[in-house]
Amino acid sequence: MTGILQQLINGISLGSIYALIALGYTMVYGIIKLINFAHGDIYMIGAFLGYYFINEYQLSFLPALLLAMIISAFLGVVIEFLAYRPLRNSARITVLITAIGVSFLIENVMIKLFTANSRAFPQAIEQQKFTFGSLQVSNYQLIIIVTTLILMTLLQFIVQKTKMGKAMRAVSVDTDAAMLMGINVNLTISFTFAIGSALAAAGGVLIGLYYNSIDPMMGVVPGLKAFIAAVLGGIGLIPGAVVGGLFIGIMETVVSALGFSVFKDAFVYGILIIILLIKPSGLLGKNVKEKV
Amino acid sequence: MALLEIKSLTKNFGGLAAVSNVDLYLEEQELVGLIGPNGAGKTTLFNLLTGVYEPSEGEVNFQGERLNGKKPFVIANKGLSRTFQNIRLFRELTVLDNVLIAMNNRYKEGLFTSILRLPKFYKVEASMKEEALSLLQIFELDGKNEELAKNLSYGEQRRLEIVRALATKPKILFLDEPAAGMNPQETADLTALIRKIQKEFAITVLLIEHDMSLVMDVCERIYVLEYGQLIAHGTPDEIKVNPKVIQAYLGGEV
Amino acid sequence: MKLVNRHTFAWLIVIVISFLAIEGLVSVGILDVFYEMALVQIGINIILGIGLNLIIGVSGQFSLGHAGFMAIGAYSVGIVYLDNPTVTGFFLGVLLGLVLSGVVALLIGIPTLRLKGDYLAIATLGVSEIIRIAITNMKITNGAAGISGIPLFDAIPMRQLVFIFVVIVTIIVVNYVRSSDGRATLSIRENEIAAESMGINTTKYKVMAFVIGAMTASIAGGLYASYFNTIVPTNFNFMKSVDILIIVVFGGIGSFTGTFVAALVLGILNTLLQDVSDLRMIIYSLALIIIMIFKPSGLLGTKEFSFSKLFSKKIKKAKKGGSTDGSVRN
Numbered sequence: 001m002t003g004i005l006q007q008l009i010n011g012i013s014l015g016s017i018y019a020l021i022a023l024g025y026t027m028v029y030g031i032i033k034l035i036n037f038a039h040g041d042i043y044m045i046g047a048f049l050g051y052y053f054i055n056e057y058q059l060s061f062l063p064a065l066l067l068a069m070i071i072s073a074f075l076g077v078v079i080e081f082l083a084y085r086p087l088r089n090s091a092r093i094t095v096l097i098t099a100i101g102v103s104f105l106i107e108n109v110m111i112k113l114f115t116a117n118s119r120a121f122p123q124a125i126e127q128q129k130f131t132f133g134s135l136q137v138s139n140y141q142l143i144i145i146v147t148t149l150i151l152m153t154l155l156q157f158i159v160q161k162t163k164m165g166k167a168m169r170a171v172s173v174d175t176d177a178a179m180l181m182g183i184n185v186n187l188t189i190s191f192t193f194a195i196g197s198a199l200a201a202a203g204g205v206l207i208g209l210y211y212n213s214i215d216p217m218m219g220v221v222p223g224l225k226a227f228i229a230a231v232l233g234g235i236g237l238i239p240g241a242v243v244g245g246l247f248i249g250i251m252e253t254v255v256s257a258l259g260f261s262v263f264k265d266a267f268v269y270g271i272l273i274i275i276l277l278i279k280p281s282g283l284l285g286k287n288v289k290e291k292v
Numbered sequence: 293m294a295l296l297e298i299k300s301l302t303k304n305f306g307g308l309a310a311v312s313n314v315d316l317y318l319e320e321q322e323l324v325g326l327i328g329p330n331g332a333g334k335t336t337l338f339n340l341l342t343g344v345y346e347p348s349e350g351e352v353n354f355q356g357e358r359l360n361g362k363k364p365f366v367i368a369n370k371g372l373s374r375t376f377q378n379i380r381l382f383r384e385l386t387v388l389d390n391v392l393i394a395m396n397n398r399y400k401e402g403l404f405t406s407i408l409r410l411p412k413f414y415k416v417e418a419s420m421k422e423e424a425l426s427l428l429q430i431f432e433l434d435g436k437n438e439e440l441a442k443n444l445s446y447g448e449q450r451r452l453e454i455v456r457a458l459a460t461k462p463k464i465l466f467l468d469e470p471a472a473g474m475n476p477q478e479t480a481d482l483t484a485l486i487r488k489i490q491k492e493f494a495i496t497v498l499l500i501e502h503d504m505s506l507v508m509d510v511c512e513r514i515y516v517l518e519y520g521q522l523i524a525h526g527t528p529d530e531i532k533v534n535p536k537v538i539q540a541y542l543g544g545e546v
Numbered sequence: 547m548k549l550v551n552r553h554t555f556a557w558l559i560v561i562v563i564s565f566l567a568i569e570g571l572v573s574v575g576i577l578d579v580f581y582e583m584a585l586v587q588i589g590i591n592i593i594l595g596i597g598l599n600l601i602i603g604v605s606g607q608f609s610l611g612h613a614g615f616m617a618i619g620a621y622s623v624g625i626v627y628l629d630n631p632t633v634t635g636f637f638l639g640v641l642l643g644l645v646l647s648g649v650v651a652l653l654i655g656i657p658t659l660r661l662k663g664d665y666l667a668i669a670t671l672g673v674s675e676i677i678r679i680a681i682t683n684m685k686i687t688n689g690a691a692g693i694s695g696i697p698l699f700d701a702i703p704m705r706q707l708v709f710i711f712v713v714i715v716t717i718i719v720v721n722y723v724r725s726s727d728g729r730a731t732l733s734i735r736e737n738e739i740a741a742e743s744m745g746i747n748t749t750k751y752k753v754m755a756f757v758i759g760a761m762t763a764s765i766a767g768g769l770y771a772s773y774f775n776t777i778v779p780t781n782f783n784f785m786k787s788v789d790i791l792i793i794v795v796f797g798g799i800g801s802f803t804g805t806f807v808a809a810l811v812l813g814i815l816n817t818l819l820q821d822v823s824d825l826r827m828i829i830y831s832l833a834l835i836i837i838m839i840f841k842p843s844g845l846l847g848t849k850e851f852s853f854s855k856l857f858s859k860k861i862k863k864a865k866k867g868g869s870t871d872g873s874v875r876n
Contacts, residue, residue: 035664083835090842092663093608097795098838100788104831112824224671224784231668266679269672277657280665342743368745376743382736384848385729393733394744396726406725407718409554413725420726460745 006135007257008250013141013210015249016148020203021226022233022241023155024076024196030172030236031192032088034095038079038102039200040223044216045106046072046201047121047208048114054122061124065147065205069198076197077190085186110216118215121208144206151202152242155195159238164191172236225265228272234285243283293356295320295496296341296372296464301350303333303340303520310336312520313350318464323490323497325511325528327504329540333520334500335377338466342374343367354464369397373462375453377469377500383442387433387452390441391424394459424459430492431455431485447478451485458489464496465489471503479503486510508532516540553853561713568705581817582705586773588813589708590766593715595793595805597762600719602791603800603848604728605755606735607659608667612763612790614674617681617782618650619643619764620771624693625686627772631697636772643764650677651760655753674787682779692778699772708769715762720802722758731755735800792834798844803851808844 021043028036049068053059059067083102087095128139159165167188170178179185207222208214229248233240248268255264275283294317303311311333318324326334339345341352343364352359359367373394382390399420405413428434431451436444444452450470457465467486471479483506490497501507507514508528516524516531518540524531531537568585571577577585594612601609622643627635658669681687699707722728731751733741742748771777793812797804815833819826837845 029664033664035667083839086839087842091799093602093795093799094838094842097792098835100792101831101834101838104827105835108827108831112828228668228672231665235664262683263679266676269675269679273658273669273672276661276665276669280661344739344743363747364739364742365745365747368743373745374743376740380737380740380743382733382740384736385732389729389732392726393729393741393746396730397745399726401726403722403727406727407721409721416726456744 003257007253009135009137009141011250011253012246013144013249014253015246016144017203017207017210017245018222018226018229018249019242019245020148020151020199020206021222022229022245023152023238024200025227026230026233026235026238026241027168027192027196029230031168031189032084032095032175033092034084034099035227036084036196037096037099037223038106039196040219040221040226041103041106041110042072042076042197042219043200043204043207043222043226044110044214044219045075046197046204047214047218048110048204048216049201050205050208051119051121051214054124061209064124065202068205069201072201072204073194073198076193080190080193085189107216107220114216116216118213118218121212121214123212124209140210144210147202147206151199155199155238158195164188168192225268228268232272232275232282234282237282237284240282240284247283294318295355297353298341299351299353301337301340301352302348303336303345304348309520311340311517314517314520314522316515316522316525318496318498320463321490321494321496323486323510323512324499325507325514326498326500326517327502327507327514327531328517332517334517335468336520337517338374338468338498338500341367342372342466368460368462371461371463372466373457373460373464374466375450375457375468375470377472379449379453381441381449381452381456383440385441386438387428387441387444388421388424388437390452390456391427391459392420394456395420395424398461427455427459430488446473450474450482454485454489458493462495464498467497467499467501469500469502471501471506479506482506483510553857556853565706565709568709572705584813584817586705586708586769588809589705589712590769590773591790591793591809591813592712592806593762593766593769594790595797595809596715596719596802597759597766598790599794599797599800599802599805600723600755600762601759602794604723604735605731605752606738607752607756608663609670609756609759610667610784610787610791611670611672611674611677612759613782613784613786614670614677615647615651615760615763616767616770616786617674617677617779618647618760619767620777620782621681621687621693621767622646622764623768624696624771624777628693628696633699633701636699636768639771640765640768643768644761647760647764648757651757652753655756656749659749659752659756671784671787674782675784678779678782681782687779690779692776692781693771694776696771696775696777698775704769704773708773711765711769715765716802719758719762723802727751727754796834796837796844798846798848800848801844801846801850803849804844804846807846811845 021039024039024042025036028034028039046068049071050064053064053067054061079102083098084095087098125139125143130137130139159168167178167183168191170181170183171185171188175185225248226245229244230241231244232247233242233244251267251271252264255261255267260267279285296318298314298316301311301314302309314337326337328334336345340347343359343362343366347360354370354372359370382393399416401413401416425434425437428437431454433448433451433455436448441449441452454467454470470486471482474482486497486499487510489495499507499511511528514526514528514531515522516537523536523540524534526534568577572582594616598609598612601607619640623636623639626639626642629635630638654673658666658673661669682690687693698704723731730741730746731754733744733746734748734751738748793808794805796812797806797808815830816826819829
C-alpha cells in the first residue's frame with residue numbers, strides 16, 4: 001500500500017512538470033493550432049537561466065525561478081513574433097517545420113555556448129527527506145507540487161477572470177470573429193506565448209532542482225511527452241493538459257516500479273494511440289464532426 | 293416498388309431531431325423537389341441518404357436493398373450521387389481530374405498495369421478521358437479541362453459539381469441548392485440544364501432548392517420539410533395552395 | 547500514343563545521362579569518397595522523401611513516423627545480410643524488410659488512418675517510437691548496442707545500387723500517383739467527404755499510400771544498413787522522421803520534383819557545412835526557418851517537372867505562331 005502511495009507521490013511530482021510544459025503546448029495549440037516544437041526548448045532555457053542566476057548571481061531559488069520565468073516569457077514572445085507571426089496564414093505544416101527549425105536553432109546555439117555536456121544544477125535549497133513510516137517525500141517534491149499548484153491556480157484565474165483571459169478564449173474559438181469584436185489578436189497570441197513559456201521555464205527550473213542535472217538537449221523528450229500529455233487530456237483544454245500530464249507522470253513511475261522501466265516510453269505511446277483511437281479528442285475533449 | 297423508399301427516417305443530434313419520421317419515395321426517372329425553410333433538415337436528409345450520417349431510426353431502401361449504415365462510397369457506387377450546398381470540389385486538381393476521379397470505380401486500371409504502364413493502362417486512360425470530355429462538353433466546360441477547379445467562376449464550379457456527380461453514372465442524383473448564389477439568368481439556364489440532364493441521362497433527380505420558381509417549374513412532385521418533419525407532399529399546384537406550406541413560408545399570412 | 551512514347555524516352559535519356567555523369571565524375575576523381583558518401587546519402591534521402599511525400603503530399607495524411615519503417619528495413623537487411631553475406635542474402639533482407647514494413651503499415655494504418663491531421667501525426671510518431679523501443683529491447687536486434695559489421699554490398703558499387711533503387715522507387719511511386727488510383731488518393735487530400743461521396747473508398751487508398759510509403763522507407767533503411775555497416779536504434783528516432791519531413795516540406799508538399807531538389811540542396815548544404823561542423827546545425831536550422839518564412843510552399847510548391855507538359859507547350863507555341871484555328875470556343 002505504501003509502495004503504491006510512494007509511486008503516486010513520485011508520479012505526481014514528475015507529472016506536475018509534464019503538466020507545466022503541457023499547458024504551454026495546449027494553450028498555443030488552442031489559439032493558433034500549432035504544435036510548437038520549440039516549447040520543450042523553452043523549458044530547457046528556463047533550466048539554464050535558473051542555473052545561471054543561482055550560480056553566477058548567487059540568487060536564491062525563488063527570485064531565480066521568477067527571473068527565469070520572465071526572461072523565458074519574453075523569449076517565447078520574440079520567437080512567436082519573428083518566426084511564427086509571418087506565417088500566420090500559411091499551411092499549418094509550414095509553421096510546424098518552422099517550429100522544428102526554431103527548436104533545432106535553440107538547441108544548437110545552446111550546444112555552441114555551453115557544450116552538449118550535462119552540468120550539475122546548483123542546490124539552491126538543501127535537499128531534505130521526510131519519512132512517514134516507509135513513505136519518503138523530499139522537500140523538492142513538495143516544492144514542485146506546491147509551485148505547480150500555485151501556478152495553475154494563477155493561470156486559471158488569468159484565463160477565467162481577466163480581460164486578457166477572455167480574449168484568449170475568444171481567439172481560440174474563432175480568431176476572425178474575435179478580431180471583428182475588436183480584440184487585439186496579435187497581442188493575445190503574444191500573451192499566450194508569454195504565459196506558456198513562463199510555465200515551461202518554471203518546469204525547467206524545478207526539474208533542474210529535482211534531477212540536479214541539465215543539458216541543452218534536455219527539453220526534447222519531456223517536450224514530446226508533454227505534448228502527448230496535452231493530446232491525451234484533450235488538446236486545447238487547460239484542465240486536459242493537467243490531467244494528461246499527471247496521468248503520464250504517474251504511469252511512467254508505476255511502469256518503472258513494476259520493473260518495465262525500459263518500456264515506459266512504449267507504454268506512454270501505446271496508451272496514447274489507444275486513447276486516440278477510442279476518443280481522438282482526448283480524455284476531456286468533445287468530439288467535433290465536420291459539418292457537411 | 294419505388295426506386296428509393298424511405299420509411300420513418302429519423303436523425304437525432306443530441307436531443308434535437310434534425311429529421312424526424314420522414315417517409316419519402318422516388319420513382320424511376322422522376323424529378324422531385326424538396327423544399328422547406330432554412331434549418332428544416334433538408335441537407336441532413338441528403339446526408340442520411342448518401343451515408344454521410346447514419347440514421348438514428350428508420351430505413352432507406354434502394355431497389356429493395358437496405359442502405360442504412362452503409363458507407364458513403366458504397367452508397368455512391370450503388371448509384372446515388374450528390375452535389376454539395378457548400379461546393380466541395382477537388383480545388384487544387386484540374387477540371388478533368390475532378391471528373392475522372394468520380395469515374396474511378398467504373399474503370400479498373402489495376403495496380404501493376406498502371407505502375408508498369410502496360411498498354412492496357414493507356415487504353416483505359418484514353419477511354420476514361422473520352423467519356424469525361426464528352427460529359428464536360430454537355431456542360432460547356434470542355435474548354436476548361438486543364439484549369440484548376442478553384443480557378444473556375446462560381447457558376448462553373450456549380451456546374452462542375454453536377455458533372456462530377458454524373459460521372460459516377462448515378463441512378464439517382466441529389467442536387468443540394470444548385471442555384472444558390474446565381475442570378476436569374478443563370479438560374480434559368482440551370483433550370484433548362486436540370487431538365488436536360490434528367491431526360492438525357494434517364495435518371496431520377498431529387499432537388500433541394502430555395503428558388504421557388506425553379507422548383508415549381510421543373511419538379512413533378514414536391515416534398516416540404518419543416519422542423520425536420522414532412523408537412524406536405526404533392527404536385528406543384530397542390531403545394532402552391534397548401535395552407536401548411538403557406539404558413540411555413542409566410543408565417544401565417546396568406 | 548506517340549506523345550507518351552516521346553516523354554518516356556526523354557526520361558530514359560535523363561536517367562542514362564545522370565548515371566553516366568556520376569560515373570564519369572567518379573572515374574576522373576572529381577567525386578571522391580567523401581562526395582560519394584554524400585551522394586549515397588542524398589539517394590537514400592530521396593527514396594525516403596518520395597515515400598513520405600506519397601503519404602503527406604498525395605493522400606494528405608500527416609505521418610511523423612517514417613523512421614520506424616526505415617528501421618524495419620535496416621534491421622531486416624542488417625540481420626539477414628550479416629548472416630548470409632551474399633547478393634542473395636542482401637536481397638532476401640530487402641524482401642524481408644518490404645514484407646515486414648508492409649504488414650506493420652497495414653496493421654497500423656487501418657485503425658490509425660481514421661485519425662485526422664495532428665492526431666494522426668502524433669499517433670504515427672508513437673508507432674515509430676514503439677518500433678524503436680521494441681528494437682532496443684530485442685535480442686535478435688542486439689538491443690541498444692545495435693548491429694555492426696554489416697557487409698557492404700559489393701556486387702556493384704553502392705552508388706550504383708542506390709541510383710538504381712532511386713529510379714525504381716520513383717517510377718513506381720510516380721506512376722502510381724499518375725493513375726486512376728493515384729487520382730483517387732489525391733481526392734482524399736483535396737476533400738475527403740466529397741471523395742467518399744464520389745465512390746472513393748478513402749480508407750483503402752489512404753492505407754495503400756501508407757503501405758507503399760512504408761515499404762519504400764524500408765528499402766532506404768536496407769541501403770543505409772549496408773552502406774554504413776553499423777545500425778543502432780537511435781539512428782531511427784523521431785529526429786530522423788523530422789529530417790525526412792523537412793525534405794518533403796522544403797521541396798514542396800506534393801511535388802516529387804521538389805523532393806529531389808530538396809534532398810539535393812539539403813545534402814549539398816550539409817556537405818558544404820561539414821567544415822564548420824560546430825556551426826553546421828545552427829546554419830542549417832536558420833536556413834530552414836528563413837526559407838519557410840520566405841517560401842512557405844517549399845521550393846517548388848506543387849509544381850512538377852514534366853516532359854509531356856514541356857512538349858505540349860512547344861506544340862501550343864508552334865500553333866500560336868501559325869494561324870488561329872477553330873479550337874478556341876466562344
